[in-house]
Amino acid sequence: MSEFVKIVEVGPRDGLQNEKTPLTLEQRKDFILDLMQTGLKLIEVGSCVSAKWVPQMADSDVLFASLPQDPNIQFSLLTPNLKGFESALAVGCKEVAVFTAASESFTRKNINCSIDESFEKFADIMAVAKANDIKVRGYVSCMVDCPYEGAIDPQQVAKVCKRLLDMGCYEVSLGETIGTATPNRVKIVWDACLAELDSQVLAGHFHNTYGMAIANIYQSLNQNIRIFDSSIAGLGGCPYAKGASGNVATEDLYYLLSKMGFETGINLDALMHASQNISQVLKRNNPSNYANAYWQTQCA
Template identity: 45%
Template sequence: MNFPGEIIVKEVGPRDGLQNETEMVPLEAKIEWINMLSETGTSYIEISSFVHPDWIPQLKDATEVAKQIKRNPDVTYAALVPNLKGLERALEVNVDEVCLFLSASESHNKNNINKTISETLPVLKNVSKEAKGAGKTVRGYVSTVFGCPYEGSIDTEKVITICDKLFTMGIDELSIGDTIGVADPLQVEQVTSKLLSYFPKEKIAMHFHDTRGTALANVLVAMNLGITKFDSAVGGLGGCPYAKGASGNLATDDLLYMLHRMGVNTGIDENKVINAAFYIEKYVKNLSSHQMKILNSQPL
């Protein structure tokens, strides 16, 4: 296998990790946690989502989070933005990157944002245009690429069509999501290889969930194909609020353990990430990462 010497790990815990928590994490805790993450060496943190509070109550404090965190000039601070109203809020607090999202599945898209894919695309096009006009980079998310909780398998040709429409909008990067954690390494190889026959690998990131324990194996396959950007969340936080049974994201701490022992550079301090995991664990349900399970089971 031919692995890259360096990988960019994009921390999505403050957004994708917290959005499905049942108990509200205090604003002050979110700010402290993001400040801790900012000092780990990561170059990217997705801090929140500017969606309507009724959609995701856990992230209703996005404006205050963005205002109060201590920004590291070496970190890109991103946020999810569903529409022009959300973009207005995001620009008011000067996020660095605007993230757009839609699903490759009609049913999931309807359940997620109450619109069809064809209804969603013009909205995203306007957001991308305005964000680029404001000097922001724009990232796209395509979810349920490897499987949908309502429709099952998703046609890769449909995924390619959606990706092409997003790149035509001028997005800078596209994150390919295994939203409910059903992907296996062979499927990842097949789908990713097809995507890379249309789009440059430098503009593709992978977003795996670990519902069935295959996330790290899927990372290895994607790395072997030349993918160098991966989304993850500290402690394996997260899940999809519209996909029952979908467990957490690929855990940042588990990913770093594997990569660093393979000699792959990330620029991130594992110990600082673990400290950040212990901090946020005081406010959320038990973290699911292997690293945290081991550390929590050790005697003091």
Template identity: 50%
Template sequence: MNMQASLPGKVKIVEVGPRDGLQNEKESVSAAVKTELVDRLSRAGFANIEAASFVSPKWVPQMATSAEVMAAITRRAGTVYSALTPNMQGFEAALASRADEVVIFGSASEAFSQRNINCSIAESIARFESVAKAAKQNRLRLRGSISCAFGCPYQGEVPLDAVADVVGRMRDLGCDEIDIADTIGVATARQTQAVMLRAAREFRLESISGHFHDTYGQALANIYASLEVGVSIFHSSVSGLGGCPYAKGATGNVATEDVLYLMHGLGIETGINLDLVVDAGQFISAHLGRKGSSRAGNALEAKRAG
């Protein structure tokens, strides 16, 4: 039986290292290094790079240079450069920086929402109405990101209906794409399929993306499980940048090099040059003074050095 026939022939990989990855790093990274990282990733051929976050520098000091980075990067035609925008102030900054897409976010876990932003899920998403409206008026892409869709550090299990509810709210705000995120990396393959299929009852499957963390080493298995049910957009972070703030010592985002190695092995088109991504991973890891977290990246680099 040929299983490959049931998998998507092409996927979009959203590179989140410059934003989601670096914001969780303890070491401060200069605007020049961030700019070089984004430029290297652009040259590798990504269709979407999460490059900036316009949040208060008091809360996320790593992202304080976002405007500087957005002004300095060499933009590649065909690449969407995204920015996280928590409010209208953030939206105005993203607009001024010529972001192509703004990202709003909410949690599928009521406990997580209350603990992190002191309000309910419904209230948190209602706060984005003005941002969503402004994005549409300015013809920017709008992406919604749903954290803790597979599990929560405070409440544990997250019901499927809770995920579906937030997907519906994000859809009603006019999101072009919706991310289903495993923030603490606890998801397993069957659970992943159940969540993705439930989300697809509220929003078109081709615009749903999987954002998996590798805390328990399940990210690639969950990505494959997502492919099996037709998901074709995935988030990953070059060199596995970014820890998981809710699990001590745990790895964060799944490494882009590992995801690309999987996709290319399956014969799935990505449009991305893996060698250039390995170079970008080695570049940023050297600046952080440590070995990268990507197994495929490190193996390919060792093979080249051999």
């Protein structure tokens, strides 16, 4: 039996939040309805943040409430503070995500506080989440490099991950935020984390700025990481990291995993349908190598 790799689809949140074209609530809903047909079991719906700061994520709680519930699909919302968490709680969300970074400068730019202060904010969320039986996933940005500080000490990455897990996060996703990493550097970070933490609670979130995302995922697989975030059609990037192009495309991740013999649960036809639809809605080219090869083959 093939080993299963868990994919967290972040296109509706991390993807759309950095696209120049804001979608209507109905378009965002249609996008998620397409994703629900793909076999993806974990979909990040949006972010409960101020529409003033991230207009692409406006009314994410309303969007969440409008979606049909499927017992086989876990929807989640990003909640940067207690106010956002309460919005998620009010619409029945059973999984939220919190985020910090391994870089002090990035944390201040991204969420306007220090790393320690970000954990103080999380403490309130964790307490209410535990009382309401809500799962909390943690994000750690800048696992290798920071756009302001440069290289990050791998021990610092491991320290922040451990703090999130000790605080109550069930899983931590490490973000290669600006896409500058190469497999040798990714290996060092995973080595530092795996010296203290189980691979089953760690996820990789890779950006493809320099075309290294798939190579870095391959390295991660070799170190027994079996959870990855991806964004269909390579949507997104990071609004606080200049030049950080899209997340690794779910289509490319699917190709790597399926050809290596891993199970993903993905329905390829539905995945490509969703990929084509969102690319057309956004009027953008799909940067996925696999998607482009797939459609050329179909049209041949």
